[in-house]
Amino acid sequence: SIKLSELQLVVRGLAIYLMEQAYYIFKSYNTFYSQNTGGPMGSPLTVALAEIRTSHLEHLAVTTSPNPPKTYRHFVDDGIGSFTDKAHANSFLLFINSLSNDLQYTIEHPSSDGSLPFLDVLIHPDLSTSIYRKPTHTNLYLKHNSSTPTGTKISVIKSLTRRAYDLCSRQHLDAELDLVYRICLANGFPAHLTTTTMLKVRENILVPPVRPPKTDSSSLTVTLPYHPSLNQPLKKALRRHDVSLKNSSSPNLRCLLTQTKSSPPNNITPNVIYRVSCNECTASYIGQTKRPIEKRISEHEACYRLNNATDDATGNIKFAPALHALNSGHHIGWNSSEILTTTSSNSHLDLVEHAAINVLKPTLNRTDQISNINSLWNPLLQRITSSFRPKPSNITKFPN
Numbered sequence: 001s002i003k004l005s006e007l008q009l010v011v012r013g014l015a016i017y018l019m020e021q022a023y024y025i026f027k028s029y030n031t032f033y034s035q036n037t038g039g040p041m042g043s044p045l046t047v048a049l050a051e052i053r054t055s056h057l058e059h060l061a062v063t064t065s066p067n068p069p070k071t072y073r074h075f076v077d078d079g080i081g082s083f084t085d086k087a088h089a090n091s092f093l094l095f096i097n098s099l100s101n102d103l104q105y106t107i108e109h110p111s112s113d114g115s116l117p118f119l120d121v122l123i124h125p126d127l128s129t130s131i132y133r134k135p136t137h138t139n140l141y142l143k144h145n146s147s148t149p150t151g152t153k154i155s156v157i158k159s160l161t162r163r164a165y166d167l168c169s170r171q172h173l174d175a176e177l178d179l180v181y182r183i184c185l186a187n188g189f190p191a192h193l194t195t196t197t198m199l200k201v202r203e204n205i206l207v208p209p210v211r212p213p214k215t216d217s218s219s220l221t222v223t224l225p226y227h228p229s230l231n232q233p234l235k236k237a238l239r240r241h242d243v244s245l246k247n248s249s250s251p252n253l254r255c256l257l258t259q260t261k262s263s264p265p266n267n268i269t270p271n272v273i274y275r276v277s278c279n280e281c282t283a284s285y286i287g288q289t290k291r292p293i294e295k296r297i298s299e300h301e302a303c304y305r306l307n308n309a310t311d312d313a314t315g316n317i318k319f320a321p322a323l324h325a326l327n328s329g330h331h332i333g334w335n336s337s338e339i340l341t342t343t344s345s346n347s348h349l350d351l352v353e354h355a356a357i358n359v360l361k362p363t364l365n366r367t368d369q370i371s372n373i374n375s376l377w378n379p380l381l382q383r384i385t386s387s388f389r390p391k392p393s394n395i396t397k398f399p400n
Contacts, residue, residue: 018045037102051076057103061096068092079105080118121167128169131176144188149226149247157184157197165205220374223248243376266339266394268292273340273352274393275362276300276321280330285321285364288353290346293339293393301334301398320364334398341388351377355384 022035039046058079062068069081069092083089086109093107110116114125122132133139141156142148160183164176177198184194222238226247235245263269272293277284289296303309304322317323325332340356343349354373357365358381 015045015049018043019049053103057096057100061092061099065092065095075119078119080116080123120163124172128171130168130172131164139183139186141183141187144190144193147226147228149231153189154193154197156187157189157194158201160184161198161201162205165201220244220376221246225249241376264292266391267294267396269339269342271343271346271349273343273349273356273388275338275340275356275360275390277333277336277338278321278324278328278330279333279336281328283324283330283364284362285324286340286353286356286360286362288349290349293337294395294397297334297337297393297395298397300332304332317366320366324364335393335395337393337395338390339393340390352384355381356388359385 019039022040023032039049054074054077058072058074062072067088069083069088072079072081074080081089081092083092089107089109093105097104108116110125116123117132120132122130124130141160142153144153146153157180160180161177164173164180168176181194181198185191220243222243223246224234227234231245231247238245270292271290273286273288274293274296275284275286276297287296300319300321303319304325307326309319309323309326310317321332324330341352343352351373354377358378
């Protein structure tokens with residue numbers, strides 16, 4: 001047996017806990033489903049544990065098999081081995097599948113010409129390599145006339161060309177480069193641009209350029225959707241004011257017409273700008289939280305209930321709504337808190353909160369605690385708040 005250290009035991013316990021606490025909600029938030037086998041989809045831990053499991057199982061098979069392969073290598077969920085014949089390969093398949101009931105392998109033998117695909121590499125009988133494409137591959141890539149930044153379109157040519165040089169043996173390289181050229185033309189790329197870009201990739205491989213370290217001295221970065229006629233003029237204009245422009249993906253039809261995930265109930269919605277108001281006067285407070293709003297409002301209410309609205313050591317205000325209630329004797333509408341808006345990322349919260357406080361001017365917010373946002377955003381603050389669609393938080397846990 002192997003004796004685990006205290007840290008290893010903690011990590012092991014956390015991993016087991018996370019894998020056993022996988023729950024899903026479908027269609028309605030009234031029903032929860034527990035995942036009993038496998039790991040949560042999309043979890044980084046699942047990826048790591050899957051790699052550990054397959055590596056352990058394949059190592060066990062190779063070291064304990066009565067007739068192991070001559071060589072064996074694997075990458076994620078694909079493995080490749082060297083066997084004397086088909087019977088040898090099939091016997092090893094039966095052996096490795098006998099070691100586990102919930103993880104079963106399949107096998108692919110070399111084709112009639114002796115070649116064998118592994119990932120996106122086609123291994124030939126003489127052990128030379130070329131690019132492997134599935135029979136269903138259509139050679140469709142980003143079209144040159146698509147509304148996409150020029151650099152993104154050129155990267156299609158670069159990546160296909162670079163892959164050819166990286167994976168193809170010398171005897172297959174010319175054929176693959178010719179195919180890449182024809183694929184680019186079929187996707188609408190001009191012949192001159194394709195040829196120039198492919199030659200540039202070749203030059204960089206033969207004589208790698210010495211690139212200075214990247215330094216972004218811009219004081220502000222603006223992210224906007226790409227526009228084919230406005231992008232370059234706007235980038236040049238912003239550069240004169242020490243502002244760099246980055247492009248984000250604009251919504252496509254699939255994003256606009258489908259909703260694959262249900263929105264969470266209001267009271268557990270994260271990444272929100274919220275407003276808490278007094279029930280007996282016009283006083284209000286605007287704040288932000290990355291966590292579910294109910295948790296944040298609970299902290300406000302607890303400070304009022306425990307008479308803990310200020311820091312005893314410094315005298316600084318910790319929770320302005322609680323302090324207002326304690327000083328005035330008024331009742332705060334904790335349950336009637338509003339969600340002014342939500343953000344797709346918590347990185348946007350500071351800017352949106354800054355806009356809400358400056359435009360809506362809540363009386364309980366201290367101006368010296370407003371987020372430090374560049375004044376270049378000031379002309380847009382009104383527009384940001386005009387997009388607010390306030391909705392109730394639907395919190396019901398506090399006494400009225």
